[in-house]
Amino acid sequence: MxxxxxxxxxxxxxxxxxxxxxxxxxxxxxxxxxxxxxxxxxxxxxxxxxxxxxxxxxxxxxxxxxxVFTTGPKYRAGGFLPSATLLYSGVRNSLLVALLAAACLSLLASLAGYAFARLNFRGRSFLFFMMLLLVPLPVWVSLIALFQLMSVLGLIDTRLGLILLFVSYGAPLYVWLMQTYIRATPRDIEEAALIDGASRFRALRTVVLPVALPGLVSVFLVAFLTVWNAFLIPLIFTNSEAAQPLTVVLSLFIGQYEVAWEAMSAAAVVTMIPPILMALFFQHYVVRGLALGAVQ
Amino acid sequence: MRRIRSEERTAYLAILPVGLLLACFVYYPAISTFLMGLTDANPRVQGLEGSAHFIGLRNYGQMLGSGEFWASVWRTVLIVLMVLPLELAIGLAAAMILNEQFRGRAVLRTIAIVPWMLPPLVNGFTWSWILNGDYGALNGLLYQLHLVTTYHHWLASPSAQLFWVAVAQVWTRFPFAMVVLLAALQSIPQDVVEAARVDGARPAQIFRSVTFPMLLPAFTVALAVEFIVTFQIFDVIWSLTAGGAAGQVINPFTKAVMILNYEVVFRNLDLGLGSALAYLILVLSMGVGYVFVRMLYERGA
Incomplete structure (x- = not known):
């Protein structure tokens, strides 16, 4: 134009x-x-x-x-707690779970991604295939047995349980993403470090990851956003303020007979802040990862 | 030899954590849910300690023979049929706008990506407030534009509910189609388009015979992905029309397959039937998505 x-x-x-x-x-x-x-x-x-x-x-x-963050006695949902208590715990749970799950995923995806991208080992292509098979697998085909397993382990309604689930169900995608990023880094500097006597893990940390940093940042941000936005998993695996994230807290308010929309909107805007910040400042990193992981 | 051995050990160490998690929390429960679909497990019938019986494929037979199941498949198909054309049309239009060079392009791109970044649950909530029959913004807007004379209850009828679910879903997902199609548009070599222009082709002609054929692969990918995503729609319905929070009855008129699955498992506690249903939905969504891609590719080739 x-x-x-x-x-x-x-x-x-x-x-x-x-x-x-x-x-x-x-x-x-x-x-x-x-x-x-x-x-x-x-x-x-x-x-x-x-x-x-x-x-x-x-x-x-x-x-x-x-x-909504102080008095909030107007509506009570999810038991008999005032909205302020639920919102505070929601913000805390959402932040903790999303940050820790994203951090774990970044670490584990770097390790496994490096192994698949650069190392030779027996069963490599078989294991890679078994992992890729899970990329498009939706969580609900394992939901029922998973619920029983989590009950036995005492992980229902805990943040640890949510983190474990998000890491497990995100891992195939993010390992695959990391291995494509690591594959794209030049081999020669890594080999120079290995000849200098560095261990593989040291080479990964000091030479490979710094080069693959944009990819790592992308994995971290997309994982954070996905966990922050998630609803079905926490809806099923949490039932109190001990672990309920913001999305579930909001859904509890919606179910009330009378909704105070002005207060509800304030709570919704709080939930929107991290995603909007991502769109504003980290679009470049997030869009690519999200587009690739869209099937999930 | 030693070097290789140690490389192998390093590799196994590096994939061990992910491998353990996938084995324990994905493979084991996925297989065990599938097996449960072959039983009559239902804690309401057998009690928490009671044991279920193997009943073969009877759950699948029961699902495939139930009107409730096919009604929910039909609702889901209706939503898909409304969402896919709208979403791809808006996505394509948005991609073509952003493919031009103009001032404010980066800003518009950012604005258009926002709906996709937001939690779908919140998007459903946002639309339910906009569509509110007593105080909603859509009513206010149409009234002030003199297009209606009284406020209207937009979500009153079952078909209207499905329609607005589709609109909220399109709003949530169109940036995905936009991003995929924009990437494809930008990879079209400019000299091909320029050559067609020099030969005197009109813009519409260029689009039909140059641009669109080159967009087809990206179009197919977006279509298949969005088919699967829309078929498994849950969050938007939950906050817009389902009304099932806090143990209330789930609105039957927008009970898409995933909502039905939730109800069968977590309301009726029919674990065997619910497991079978989960795998039926998987086969339907993935299978149809796959057929889609094959068909379009064969036609394109």
Whole structure:
């Protein structure tokens, strides 16, 4: 769309159409998010005004955030806990589980990815195949036996249990991703380090991973985002504030008879913050990994 | 020789943690769930300590013969049939917009990716607030544009519920199609397009006979992936129309296959039947997805 050329009527129409389409795309993508954000900073009176809505709040307020995170006695869900208690534990659980699962996945995927990319061992292609087989396998085909296994192990409703599950079900994809990234790093510096007497693990840590760092960052961020957004696994494997993440806490509020939408919106916006930060600052890393892992 | 031995030991050490996790938490429960699908396991019938009986493929027979199952497959297929064309059309349009050079391109790209980054559960919630019949933004907007005179309950009828589930799903997933198609668009060599233009082809002609054929592989991939993803839709329905939180009855009108599976297992505790259903859904989604890809590739070749 360079504008240097002469403006004929046909070209003018085409440009106008293009900009209309671009604006439509922006509105379609952004409007629902905008409305949730506006709802979260509106007063109840403005938000519930009919038939005219206040598209821009006249008296923007953070009171809804204060309410859901402090008093929050308006609605009780998931037992008889006030919403503030549930939200605090939700934020804590979501952060801890997502951070630790992403860290474990980065570490384990680097190790296994390195082995598959660079080392020779018996059963290599068989094991690789057995792992790839699991990449598109959805968690629910093993859910029932998994539930019994987790009960026996005492891991129901624990953050440790969630981390174990997310790491196990994410591992095939992220190992595969890491091995493609490591395969793309040059071999010669690694061999130089090995000749200098470094062990394989040392070479991985000091020579290979620094080169494959963008890939590692991508694995970490995509894993974090996937765990943060997950709903089905925590819905089934948690049942109290001991481990329930934000998504499950939100779903408990939705189930109530009367929803206080202004407060609910504030809670939803809190859940949206990490994903939006990812889109803003780490898009490059996240999009590639997510696109490759889409089948999961 | 020693060098090789030690390399092998290093390799086994490096894959051991992942291998153990996959064996214990994926392979073992997956196989054991499959086997449970061949039994009549149901703690409500047998009690927690009671033992289930091997009944062969009877669970599969029961599922395939039940109207409830086929009704939920039909609902899911309806959602898929609404989602796929809409999503790919919007994804393609968005990709073609972002393939142009213009000011604000990076910003628009970021904006358009946001819905995909958000938790699908939250997206369902967002849309349920927008569609709210008493105070919703869609009502307000249409009223202020003088397109309606009274507020409308958008989720009142069963077919409307399926439609809005599809819309929320399209909103959540279109950036994926956009990203895949944009990558394909950018890999089309510009000189081919330029040559067609020099030969006097109109933009529509160029798109039909140059751009689109080269997009076909990416299109097929997006279609197959999105078929599988949409067939297994759960989160968006859960927060938009299912209404099953806190032990309440699950809304039957949007009971897609995954919601049915959840209900059979975690509400009815029919573990044997639920296991069989899980594998039926797997076969249906993967199988149809695979056939899709084959068909399109053969037609393209």
């Amino acid at each position: 360079s504008g240097a050329r002469e403006m004929t009527p046909a070209r003018l129409v085409r440009r106008l159409g293009f900009w209309l389409a671009a604006i439509a795309l922006a509105l379609w993508s952004l409007a629902p998010v905008y409305w949730i954000v506006v709802s979260s900073i509106s007063t109840r009176i403005e938000l519930y005004s009919v038939p005219y809505k206040h598209w821009i709040p006249r008296a923007p307020t953070l009171q809804n955030y204060v309410d």
